[in-house]
Amino acid sequence: MDHAVRHHRPFKVTYSDAKVRYTIVCKQGCGWSVNARHEKWMKAWKITSVHQPHTCASTETMHCHPQNTAKYLGRRIAGIVASDPDVTVKVLVQTIFGYTGYRVNYSKVWRAKQHVLELVFGDWKEAYNLIPRILNAITHYNPGTKWTICRDGRTIPHPTTGDPMWVMKRVFWCFPQCVKSYEYCHPLILVDATFLTGKCKGVLMTATTVDPEGQLVPMAFGLAEGENNESWEWFFALVRHNVLGRDRKICVISDRHRGILKAVSQKMEGLPPLEHQWCMRHFAANMW
Numbered sequence: 001m002d003h004a005v006r007h008h009r010p011f012k013v014t015y016s017d018a019k020v021r022y023t024i025v026c027k028q029g030c031g032w033s034v035n036a037r038h039e040k041w042m043k044a045w046k047i048t049s050v051h052q053p054h055t056c057a058s059t060e061t062m063h064c065h066p067q068n069t070a071k072y073l074g075r076r077i078a079g080i081v082a083s084d085p086d087v088t089v090k091v092l093v094q095t096i097f098g099y100t101g102y103r104v105n106y107s108k109v110w111r112a113k114q115h116v117l118e119l120v121f122g123d124w125k126e127a128y129n130l131i132p133r134i135l136n137a138i139t140h141y142n143p144g145t146k147w148t149i150c151r152d153g154r155t156i157p158h159p160t161t162g163d164p165m166w167v168m169k170r171v172f173w174c175f176p177q178c179v180k181s182y183e184y185c186h187p188l189i190l191v192d193a194t195f196l197t198g199k200c201k202g203v204l205m206t207a208t209t210v211d212p213e214g215q216l217v218p219m220a221f222g223l224a225e226g227e228n229n230e231s232w233e234w235f236f237a238l239v240r241h242n243v244l245g246r247d248r249k250i251c252v253i254s255d256r257h258r259g260i261l262k263a264v265s266q267k268m269e270g271l272p273p274l275e276h277q278w279c280m281r282h283f284a285a286n287m288w
């Protein structure tokens with residue numbers, strides 16, 4: 001693939017059997033070909049014959065090179081992404097241009113980067129599977145951390161064993177240091193949610209407060225399927241019980257999402273009612 005891309009000589013696969021043999025020929029039909037056979041005893045592929053060179057004409061960069069795929073590019077940029085996962089797609093586009101002579105479009109390079117992130121950090125679903133273990137580990141090293149996982153009603157079969165697995169719906173966590181500091185902060189809680197941009201959608205909900213020096217202090221976090229009445233109600237109940245407590249009347253500041261307003265107005269046994277105010281930044285943005 002590397003050779004095919006760098007020399008602008010696309011190939012096509014004419015025979016492919018994952019356990020036996022593999023044949024590729026020049027896509028322009030000049031007679032260039034490579035045959036490979038799987039050697040069981042070596043557990044590897046061996047090139048058995050090569051017919052070369054290419055006698056076809058064009059060696060220009062092509063508009064659409066069949067081997068210049070996101071997966072191929074992923075392997076090219078793997079080293080860079082592994083050592084710096086925050087490297088921008090723009091930089092990668094430039095790197096790929098330097099290496100292959102192709103100025104690949106943004107979305108394909110973005111996909112290539114996602115592919116590498118998956119190779120390096122494991123796949124997205126697997127990362128969600130680790131959430132209970134990670135939260136347990138955090139709690140072990142930071143006693144007093146509170147967390148809860150809310151299950152979806154369904155179970156799905158495990159892809160290999162077929163055993164039923166429960167489906168995660170939402171996660172909530174807050175750290176004891178933050179909750180302790182809340183006593184010394186303004187009786188405010190700023191609430192908002194942001195979309196998660198990875199493969200698995202959903203939102204990250206946060207509750208933040210302001211300390212006496214005017215600095216933001218994060219209080220609690222939630223992962224949910226989206227912003228709706230139920231998810232906000234769920235998040236608020238946990239924040240009120242775990243963070244806000246029963247001693248002070250608290251003012252909530254938000255972008256006035258319908259779910260937030262509904263959750264704020266809800267009465268909870270033994271807890272003071274909440275006051276709600278507009279977030280002026282959101283207000284100004286909406287006005288604009």
Ligand SMILES: [Zn+2]
Nearest residue numbers: 026030054056
């Ligand atoms: Zn050829």
